[in-house]
Amino acid sequence: MTLERRRFDALILGAGGAGLNAALQLANAELRVAVVSKVFPTRSHTVAAQGGVNAALANVLPDSWHWHMFDTVKGSDYLGDQDAIELMCREAVPTVYELEHNGVPFSRLDSGKIYQRAFGGQSQNFGGEQAARTCAAADRTGHAILHTLYQENIRAKTHFFDECFGIDLVRDPGGVVVGALVLDIATGQPLLIESKTTLLATGGCGQVFRTTSNAHINTGDGLAMALRADIPLQDMEFFQFHPTGIAGKGLLITEGVRGEGGYLVNGEGERFMERYAPHAKDLASRDVVSRAIVTEVRDGKGCGRHKDHVLLKLDHLGEEVISKRLPGIRELSRIFAGVDPVREPIPVFPTAHYLMGGIPTDRFGRVVVPAGHGAEEALPGLYAAGECACASVHGANRLGGNSLLDILVFGRLAGKDIIRYVGENSYHRPVSEDSVEQAMARLTRWDRPGEGTSVRELGKQLRKVMEDHAGVFRVEAVMDQGVEKVREIRERLQGVRLRDHSRAFNTARIEALELENMIDVGMALVMSALHRKESRGAHSRPDYPQRDDNQWMKHSLYFRGGDAMDYKPVRTRPLTVPSFPPKARVY
Amino acid sequence: MQFRVFRFNPETDSAPHMQAFQVEVSAGMMLRDALLAIQAEDESFAFRHSCGEGVCGSDGVNVSGRNRLACITPLSELREPVEVRPLPGQPVIRDLVVDMAPFYRQYKSVQPWLVRKEPFPEQELLQLPEERDRLDGLYECILCACCSTACPSYWWNPERFLGPQALLAAYRFLADSRDQAREERLDALEGPYKLFRCHTIMNCVEACPKGLNPTKAIGQIKALMVKDAV
Numbered sequence: 001m002t003l004e005r006r007r008f009d010a011l012i013l014g015a016g017g018a019g020l021n022a023a024l025q026l027a028n029a030e031l032r033v034a035v036v037s038k039v040f041p042t043r044s045h046t047v048a049a050q051g052g053v054n055a056a057l058a059n060v061l062p063d064s065w066h067w068h069m070f071d072t073v074k075g076s077d078y079l080g081d082q083d084a085i086e087l088m089c090r091e092a093v094p095t096v097y098e099l100e101h102n103g104v105p106f107s108r109l110d111s112g113k114i115y116q117r118a119f120g121g122q123s124q125n126f127g128g129e130q131a132a133r134t135c136a137a138a139d140r141t142g143h144a145i146l147h148t149l150y151q152e153n154i155r156a157k158t159h160f161f162d163e164c165f166g167i168d169l170v171r172d173p174g175g176v177v178v179g180a181l182v183l184d185i186a187t188g189q190p191l192l193i194e195s196k197t198t199l200l201a202t203g204g205c206g207q208v209f210r211t212t213s214n215a216h217i218n219t220g221d222g223l224a225m226a227l228r229a230d231i232p233l234q235d236m237e238f239f240q241f242h243p244t245g246i247a248g249k250g251l252l253i254t255e256g257v258r259g260e261g262g263y264l265v266n267g268e269g270e271r272f273m274e275r276y277a278p279h280a281k282d283l284a285s286r287d288v289v290s291r292a293i294v295t296e297v298r299d300g301k302g303c304g305r306h307k308d309h310v311l312l313k314l315d316h317l318g319e320e321v322i323s324k325r326l327p328g329i330r331e332l333s334r335i336f337a338g339v340d341p342v343r344e345p346i347p348v349f350p351t352a353h354y355l356m357g358g359i360p361t362d363r364f365g366r367v368v369v370p371a372g373h374g375a376e377e378a379l380p381g382l383y384a385a386g387e388c389a390c391a392s393v394h395g396a397n398r399l400g401g402n403s404l405l406d407i408l409v410f411g412r413l414a415g416k417d418i419i420r421y422v423g424e425n426s427y428h429r430p431v432s433e434d435s436v437e438q439a440m441a442r443l444t445r446w447d448r449p450g451e452g453t454s455v456r457e458l459g460k461q462l463r464k465v466m467e468d469h470a471g472v473f474r475v476e477a478v479m480d481q482g483v484e485k486v487r488e489i490r491e492r493l494q495g496v497r498l499r500d501h502s503r504a505f506n507t508a509r510i511e512a513l514e515l516e517n518m519i520d521v522g523m524a525l526v527m528s529a530l531h532r533k534e535s536r537g538a539h540s541r542p543d544y545p546q547r548d549d550n551q552w553m554k555h556s557l558y559f560r561g562g563d564a565m566d567y568k569p570v571r572t573r574p575l576t577v578p579s580f581p582p583k584a585r586v587y
Numbered sequence: 588m589q590f591r592v593f594r595f596n597p598e599t600d601s602a603p604h605m606q607a608f609q610v611e612v613s614a615g616m617m618l619r620d621a622l623l624a625i626q627a628e629d630e631s632f633a634f635r636h637s638c639g640e641g642v643c644g645s646d647g648v649n650v651s652g653r654n655r656l657a658c659i660t661p662l663s664e665l666r667e668p669v670e671v672r673p674l675p676g677q678p679v680i681r682d683l684v685v686d687m688a689p690f691y692r693q694y695k696s697v698q699p700w701l702v703r704k705e706p707f708p709e710q711e712l713l714q715l716p717e718e719r720d721r722l723d724g725l726y727e728c729i730l731c732a733c734c735s736t737a738c739p740s741y742w743w744n745p746e747r748f749l750g751p752q753a754l755l756a757a758y759r760f761l762a763d764s765r766d767q768a769r770e771e772r773l774d775a776l777e778g779p780y781k782l783f784r785c786h787t788i789m790n791c792v793e794a795c796p797k798g799l800n801p802t803k804a805i806g807q808i809k810a811l812m813v814k815d816a817v
Contacts, residue, residue, distance in 0.1 A: 039635075040687065042730055043643040057710075100711040103701030103765070105719065105726045112713030137726075143642060144726060151700040186680055215638040251640050332640060335659050336615075456627050500631035502598045505681040508630040 003436070004191050008034040008159070009422045011179055011195035013166045013222055015041035017142070017404060018386025018411035019201035020149035022365075025415030027156035031422060034193055036161045036182050038217060038510070041150045045203055045215045046407065049142025050254035050328060051119060052134035053099075053408065054401035055092035059113040060132040062124055065089040068133060070580060072402060075121045075285050076395025077537035078553060078582040079235070081571035084363040084391040088402075091409045096135050099408065104148045106137050107325070117325070118259040121285045121399040121587070130283065134401040139254050139328040142404060164191070165510055166221055168439035169198065169229045172429040177229060177382045179431065181439035185510060188503025190443060192436060194428055197381040197418045200226060200359060200367075201411065204387040207514075208522045209352035210463040213245055213252035222388040224517035226359045227524065231369055231379070232557040232566065234390040235357035236521075237529035237539045240398055241472050243289035245351025246337050247309035252353065253329055253346055255400040258282045260325055262314035264293070265345070266301040272310075277587040284587035287397040287538045290350040294472045297349070304347060311345035318342075350472060356398050356538065357528070358390035360557070365389065365414025370557070370566065381421060385410040392555065395570075396537020446512050452497030455512045462489050462515070462522055470526050475543045479530040486523050493519060524558040531565050532556060549582050588612045589668035590621060595679050596631065603679065605670070612662050619646055619658040622671070622683075634683035641796060644729030647674050647736075648683050654733035654794040674736040676745065690732045693749045697757040697775070702768035718764040725759035725804060727797050728752065734791035734801050740784045748784035749776075751791035751801030758804035761811060773812055782808060 010026050012019045015037035026033040037044065056063040068089040073080055100106055100114060107115035114135050122131040137144035153160075163185040169177045170192065179194040202222030206214025223233055243264075244253040258264075263282045266272045276292040277284035284292075293310050296302060303311050314322065319342045322330055326341075333341045362368050365385045366378035386407040393406055469482025493516065500508045534548040535541045557566040572579045588610050595603035610624045619636055626632045634657070636646040641659035648657050649672040650665065662669075677685035703712075735741050735750035749757070757776060760766045776782040782805065791801040 039637060039643070039645065040691070040730075043637050043645050045638065045643075047729075048638050048640065048642050097707075097709070097711055101701075101703070101707045103760075103763070105722045105763070106711075108714050108716045108719045110716060112715050114711050140642075140727060143729070147726070147728075148700075154695050155698070155700045186686075215643065217637045328642075335641070335661070338615075454627075454630065456630070498630065502596060502631065504597050505633045505684050506631075507626075507633045 004189070006034070006191065006193050007428060008032045008193060008195045010034070010197045010199065010418050011036065011193050012199045012201055013180060014044070014201035014203055014386065015160070016044035016046040016201060016203050016386060017145060017149060017407035019199065020146070020153055021408050021411035022199055022201065022385060022415035022418070023158045024149060024152050024156060025412055026418060027153060027158040029419050031419065032159070034159050034161060034195070036164045036166055036180070036193065038163060038165045038185065040162050041160065042147055044146060045218055046142045046146040048215065048252070049404050050139045050252060051256035051259065052117065052136035052141045052401050053096060053145070053404035054119070054133045054399070055096040055135055055405065056089070056133060057093060057096065057114060057116060057135065059109060060116045063131055063133055065093060066577060067124055067126060067131065068092065070126045071121055071123055072393065072399055073580045074585060075397055075399040077397055077547065077585055078549070079392070079395030079536060079555070079570055081392045082574040082579055083571050084393050086574040086577065087363050088393050088405060088409050092405050095405070095408050095412065099145060099148065102148050102152050104137060104144050106135055117256055118283060119400040120255050120258070120280070120283045120289070134256070134259065136256065138324070139256055139326045145404060165513065166202070166225060167443050167513065169225050170431055170439055171229065171435045173432045176380050176429055178429045181436060183443065186505055188506055190440065192431070194431055196422050196425055196428055197383065199365070199383040199385060199414055199418065200388055201384070201386045202388045204355045205518065205521045206352050208463065208466045208518050208525065210467040211245065211250040212352040213242055213250055214352065219514035219518050220521035221514065221517045222384070223358060224520040226384070227520050227560040230561065231359060231367060232559045233357060233524045234360040234555050234557055235392060235528070236524040236558055237532050237556060238356035238396045238537055239352065239470070239525060240286055240354040240356060240538050241290045241350040242353035243286055243293055243350050244312055244348040246332070247347040247349040249336050250351040251332060251336055252351065253312060253332070253348060255286070257312060257314055257326060257329060260314070260321060261317050262312055265311050265313055266296045267303045267307055268301055272296055272301070280587035285397055286400065287540070288587055290472055291540060293350055309347045309349040312348045313345040314341050315343055315345070354398055354403060355387055356390070356394040356396065358388050359384040361389045361391050363391060363413070364417040365410050366417060370568065376568065381425065383414045383418060385414045396539060446498050446509055447501050448497060450497050452495045453492060455496055455498070455508060455515050458489060458492060458496055459511070459515050459518065462486070462518060465489065466522055466525070470529055473540050473542055474529055475541065479526060482526045483530055486519065486526050490519050490523060520560060523563065527563055527565065528556045528558050553582065588621065588662060590625065591668050591670045592625060592632070592683070593672040594632070594682055596681055607668070616662045617658055618650060618660040618662060618665070621662060622657055633681045642729060644731035647731040647733045649673065649675055654737045656731060656733070656796040659796060674732055676736055676742040687732060689745055690735055690750070690752070693753040694730065694756055697749065697753050698772070699756045699760065701760065701763065701766055703765070704767045712765045714764050721762045722759060724799055725755060725762060728755055728799060729797060731796065733794040733796055737790040737794035739788055739790070740786055744780060744784055747780035749781050751805070754782060754785070754808065755799065755801040755804045758808050761808060770815070773815060776808060
């Protein structure tokens with residue numbers, strides 16, 4: 001059987017906000033662009049983003065990109081790269097206007113301007129009063145943005161490969177990435193897409209945890225593809241647990257609930273956040289609030305029969321505000337928690353939500369790797385953007401509303417840089433047939449007959465191990481065991497077999513390929529966490545409770561070969577303004 | 588709980604059949620959880636799903652005669668045996684997975700994007716809250732196809748009648764105070780089929796898992812046509 005081959009100027013893996021915003025730049029510039037997505041684009045997980053996107057528009061309260069930058073650096077616990085953060089906060093303003101011009105149905109103020117709400121970690125004037133920086137379309141902002149970007153891409157005639165799964169990157173004889181082998185899920189046929197440039201925009205990996213706000217599809221495929229192409233992953237220990245998942249289910253209840261005036265109470269009816277963050281209270285950073293909730297529950301101050309959650313109260317906001325600003329939350333609470341928040345509080349507990357780390361990139365979305373002992377260098381033609389990338393704008397903890405911003409800004413900037421690159425590199429590099437064979441082998445090895453552990457079973461074990469050994473609080477002995485257990489799971493993968501070897505829409509085969517990806521990503525996460533001996537942002541070590549800027553103000557790099565760790569400095573110099581030096585982080 | 592699910596594998600089956608499964612259920616379970624339990628027993632059983640909270644629109648299926656999203660359908664609302672079939676009237680790829688291409692074609696044909704003829708301002712286009720309110724009940728569509736595949740007119744004329752989803756999308760842009768292509772949009776919907784095959788049967792309204800009302804949107808398009816004709 002001959003392998004079908006297609007050629008494009010740009011290949012984009014993933015059709016969430018980052019992939020689609022990059023595609024839009026490229027299609028508008030009349031490049032030949034292919035977007036490969038394992039689900040129809042509007043099913044990408046950007047669709048589930050609720051609260052909004054940050055930009056210092058100052059529509060409600062005074063604001064400036066510089067204050068936004070300060071909040072983001074502080075929120076990152078000083079691990080974010082300040083050049084990338086400055087760029088993102090500056091670009092936020094034109095990016096949101098562009099989205100609005102594209103048709104995003106933002107909620108509106110009486111002035112006719114875009115509605116903005118308060119979110120956690122936002123301040124005016126470098127740590128002063130609460131700001132209102134999050135541009136929202138009710139509590140369905142991600143849906144509104146994703147659908148609009150897809151619509152714009154239809155207009156621009158972007159070439160979509162819907163329901164195609166990325167098996168692996170392919171390279172030229174020198175190791176340069178020149179496209180990807182993908183699988184058409186409906187037919188089960190592989191397809192080779194050769195491309196002058198490749199953008200990884202495959203999103204997050206929340207499915208490595210048992211309780212998560214993430215969708216079934218968030219399995220870290222692009223992260224694992226990068227690892228297999230000998231690219232390290234950066235800052236993988238920094239995984240955000242969102243404070244308000246529906247208890248026992250993990251589904252997200254937006255921070256916008258607290259932005260609109262909702263608050264948390266413990267089993268004694270106390271507004272406990274006042275003790276943890278006297279100034280910002282319920283709108284402290286997510287890492288702070290998540291730790292507070294887990295601590296309350298551990299201290300026996302939880303709610304419910306098992307005292308295993310806290311309550312999010314918003315009935316005092318009134319039915320009108322809830323219906324207007326938080327209609328989706330009301331719907332989710334009714335269906336999944338059996339409560340109507342107009343009358344009753346919502347039971348909540350932290351849920352695995354967002355990967356701050358990822359594929360290392362510079363501020364143009366170019367994938368960068370260490371170059372010998374010197375500075376890092378950009379890999380020719382390879383890009384990453386969105387949750388799978390690490391620019392790094394979120395550092396050790398992401399602020400709410402900065403995720404949609406990150407995907408849009410860096411999706412767009414990566415698109416722009418791809419246009420430049422294709423202008424300077426007109427010809428395709430040759431594909432190494434060895435590399436194609438390797439990628440094919442990854443697929444065909446699932447055709448092995450025989451009995452073995454099921455994909456579902458091993459996946460379940462991985463998720464449990466990750467939850468038990470890499471959660472909100474992490475101590476050495478528990479993480480040591482975590483690494484051992486993930487290693488054991490990685491070995492057991494060899495014994496996993498599919499019973500169903502059919503071609504057409506074989507979801508079991510897709511899940512097998514995803515499980516391989518999740519195991520690699522899980523290992524990157526536990527290894528990076530075990531090695532960082534300090535507490536910073538979302539990485540909280542009771543055995544090393546302090547942030548240690550002398551030793552640990554640096555980015556982790558995990559390499560799949562030999563499970564090796566390396567480190568690189570934080571970029572503390574912004575583009576045009578003075579650096580924000582590390583300070584104690586209080587809210 | 589007893590389930591009967593539609594099975595068809597194009598590589599091995601000459602015709603589809605229904606297969607019975609018994610699933611152990613607990614409080615709070617959704618239909619998607621039951622389908623996952625069936626899949627854990629038989630990995631060859633295929634269906635689409637992703638977000639698990641009714642926003643990605645992947646898992647539209649026909650449940651005992653009604654189109655619903657599996658992930659937000661509580662098992663407690665269903666009667667045994669629960670019959671789960673693919674969305675009606677669409678080509679089946681495998682089991683509960685249908686070919687959505689014809690449905691997406693109709694959606695794309697209404698030019699579902701904002702058209703501006705004047706240059707953009709430096710900041711946002713202004714839109715008053717009451718103008719924005721007109722988009723409520725329209726923009727929330729998740730493209731799950733529950734409505735169009737519940738519509739008899741769409742079953743009979745899937746190529747020529749746009750179906751409730753595409754018409755809802757068409758009206759979403761007609762209703763947007765920022766859009767400047769009203770005349771072209773209305774002209775494109777002229778003729779006996781695209782719009783006018785809607786006989787207000789209203790299956791779409793009952794089927795929509797997001798509580799949207801395509802029939803009303805269709806009525807509003809007709810009203811705009813009448814208004815512009817006068």
